[in-house]
Structures are given as structure tokens and as C-alpha cells.
Amino acid sequence: xxxxxxxxxxxxxxxxxxxxxxLDQLSKHWVLTTxxxxxxxxxxxxxxxxxxSYNTGAAFSFLSNAGGWQKxxxxxxxxxxxxxxxxxxxxxxxxHWQIALPYTLVIGGALSNVTDRLVRGHVxxxxxxxxxxxxxxxxxxxxAAILAGAAGIAAQGLFAKKRMT
Numbered sequence: 416x417x418x419x420x421x422x423x424x425x426x427x428x429x430x431x432x433x434x435x436x437x438l439d440q441l442s443k444h445w446v447l448t449t450x451x452x453x454x455x456x457x458x459x460x461x462x463x464x465x466x467x468s469y470n471t472g473a474a475f476s477f478l479s480n481a482g483g484w485q486k487x488x489x490x491x492x493x494x495x496x497x498x499x500x501x502x503x504x505x506x507x508x509x510x511h512w513q514i515a516l517p518y519t520l521v522i523g524g525a526l527s528n529v530t531d532r533l534v535r536g537h538v539x540x541x542x543x544x545x546x547x548x549x550x551x552x553x554x555x556x557x558x559a560a561i562l563a564g565a566a567g568i569a570a571q572g573l574f575a576k577k578r579m580t
Contacts, residue, residue, distance in 0.1 A: 435523025
């Protein structure tokens, strides 16, 4: 009777999650020690500032004025999503990096923002993009990783031609 060959799983890709978390936390340390609060520091005049701000809500400050309960809600939600994605990651063969990478980006970004909420009570945002009078809400590297990962997961769902083997 033939036995199935054991193939290494994609959990090793969690190293990417660790790097996302580390880079985001290092960038926030730089922000806290370098940038003034709530004051724009131009990076590229006309479209990009460093702008240190604090977010107690979710993306785009959703629920930021909800009275404090949202901190625990977003921590729980992020940990639940991280758990689900890590479980799914454990089912993916390591060679399928294009499936694993988006999961690890979301996991790393979510855990870094959870770290902010647990340590500081809020998330530190500092990247501000704008054009003329339109300002995109400030964000951080963790948010960018979450967005890139979510886009990758969505693209997989839209454009996948065959199931993973």
C-alpha cells in the first residue's frame, strides 16, 4: 500500500509575519522618537506627509469614538482572524508561496496592531497621503501589509483556475 509523501507546510512562512511585525514596530518607535504629534512633516510635497496620530478604532478610524469597548473588540477580532489564517496556512503546502504570502502579511499586520492596542491602548498611524484638499486617512506599515494581504487573498478567490494540490 502506497503512503502519501509528507510535504512541508507553509507555517514556515510565518517568518514573513514576524518581519512585518518587527518592521512595523520599529517604524512606530521611530515615529514616537522623531515626529511631532499631529503636525505634518512633508516627505514629497503635494502628496505625502509623515503625520503622527493615534487611532483607537479600526481602519479609517471606524468606531474610534465608541467609548473604549472597541479596543477589546478589535483585539479579539484580530486574534480570531489570525487564528483562522494560521490554521489555513498550516494546510497549505510550503511550495505554494503565492497562496501563503498574503495570509502571512495579514497575520503580521494584525499582530502588530494588536501589539499597539495592548501596549499603548491605540494604534500609531503616521503615513498620510493627500492630493490638493483630499487627504487619505493616516495609516501605518501594518495597515499596508493587511491591505496587500487582503488584496492577494481576494485576487486568489477571483482568479484561481485550479484548486491547490
